[in-house]
Amino acid sequence: MNAPLNAPVITCNASSAPARRSALPLPSPALLRQRLPLSATLDERVRDQREAIRAVLNGDDSRLLVVVGPCSLHDPVSALEYAARLAELAPQVSDQLLLVMRAYVEKPRTTVGWKGLVYDPRLDGSGDMAEGLHISRRLMLDILACGLPIATELLQPLAAGYFDDLLGWAAIGARTSESQIHREMVSGLDLPVGFKNGTDGSLGIACDAMRSAEHPHQHFGIDELGHPALLSTSGNADTHLVLRGGHSGPNYDEDSVAKARDTLQRQGIAQRIMVDCSHANSGKNPLSQPAVLASVVDQRVAGDSSLRGVMLESHLFDGCQPLSGELKYGVSITDGCLGWSATERMLLRAADRLRR
């Protein structure tokens, strides 16, 4: 990699390297984008998808936003089979639901565990992140080509530049909503972003996050060539709250949603709420998600217009499996998911209920 023109050339003395880490170069975001470019047609499609998602979140389009798909993508073949099925379902419900596929390639861990396709694409701990970035961007482009908008969690701010041109929507997870670094990153993203409540169920950190992200910031980062850079951002007003439950239980019921609406109103934040039907809202039982979705739909039908979206964890087959031995096709290797047939039934039923 060439040094920027104004930087002195510094050579690294091996003996001064910290003993507990080593470094390997990765391609820059610009290089990966050059190798796997977004075509002009897909670029325009992503812009349209973002506009459509914004319209739903702002309430200008009365449909429900549905972010649905695997907890994590670990196998491109099953991910693309899932995408093909979702793309076939999307037009059948598009009068009521705007479907966006979860394409999660980075996973936050409570302690340790597999951290996603970007970090360990061979699933064996070899941690080939250059390959992980390539496979992840390739897969996202293929999902986009199926006609679906894509959603992901932006976990590592340095990695955002490898994918953010492909996304229709992004999440900041429960473990990072409180991080200033993530709020600064969101402030510079030209796409709608949901901030999740904290793992303890607290809404305050997500509200603070939205208020911080709508402001301009100057912060540390890398530029497209991978060089350290001072980044200046202009602020992102397209953010919203995601209720995902917490240690003391779910927060999708009427009382919890009313409390969330009041909190937003008191802080002068737009009342745009998405309910994550999984995680602590499902008690980590993926098969409970249809009941959570049904409750959200009932609340909408009863007149709660602040409920603009839902999130669902779904794969080709129910449940999850440990990352050891031979893996079953189409089954999550992180959180448990609802299988495809139950997902399809649940979404058709939700659309039908909203229609009537």
Ligand SMILES: O=C[C@H](O)[C@H](O)COP(=O)(O)O
């Ligand atoms: O959605 C996924 C998980 O809930 C999150 O990544 C934390 O996983 P862990 O508690 O198994 O580490």
Ligand SMILES: C=C(OP(=O)(O)O)C(=O)O
């Ligand atoms: C990790 C996730 O969620 P949360 O941040 O709510 O735990 C997720 O949606 O994959």
